[in-house]
Amino acid sequence: MSYERFVAVIADIATNIPADHVAAWASALMNVDTPGDSAVAAKLVGARPGFSVGTHVERLMRSWRTEAPDLPGSAVGLALRSAALMQGRADARRTELAVSGPTSAAVPVRLTSSVVVEVIRAARSRLLVASFAAYGVAEVVAELRSAALRGVHIDLILESSAEDGGALRGSAGAALTFAALRHQATFWHWPAARRAASGNSHAALHAKLIAADSRVALISSANLTDRALSHNIEVGVVLHDPEVARKLVAHFQALTDPRTGVLQQLI
8 A cells, every 4th residue: 555645644634733742642542452443533632732733633543544544542642753853953953044135925934134143143152253254243343242252262264455465445444343343253364475385365254154153054155344234236145054064163263273274363
């Protein structure tokens, strides 16, 4: 017997109801032999009330009776638990869009300004912040100071002015925006001599990244400026994927390695 339709229903239910509901249903199904038991639906509804469970229970029971009547309740419960586990793993690695400027109804998105604050607040031990330009962003500076006060180590990797060998013209350099964090964060730049030594005299430190604890990262076209975070048309992605976040952080850790890296601590 093919269980494809029933499998699809199981997966969809695990996607649309909370994990604790799934666990309660699985426990309730352990001693159920067949879907023909008239008390099963009531048992499932009573196991974890709320969240419009009646609709989901009805759908599960209908599919179980028609698509997989030979399966015992213990097997259905195990399938629900497995589907919920996989859904949880997928949620932990989800990717979201972040935008600045005008929004559209095409896809659900989140504003870059709010995502920046959320990622900073998510940090418990380390924050990596990289930006080409920086100006204003008083809220971001305040959030970074709060992070430092709760013991978060902050690395700020910023482009410098043309006078200091960087690519920012008509600017004092991005580090000036974060002057209030001078004694609470580690500042990094790409010195002109190291750009020249690697044949990159005209290259720029152009990355825009915020990573919290190697768990979540925002990669965006937006610089840390008031205009970029709120008004410009900018796009980015939020990566809830520890494996990818770790690789991003490891890359910049290699660049700041005092033995082999091209970046240098700004004293």
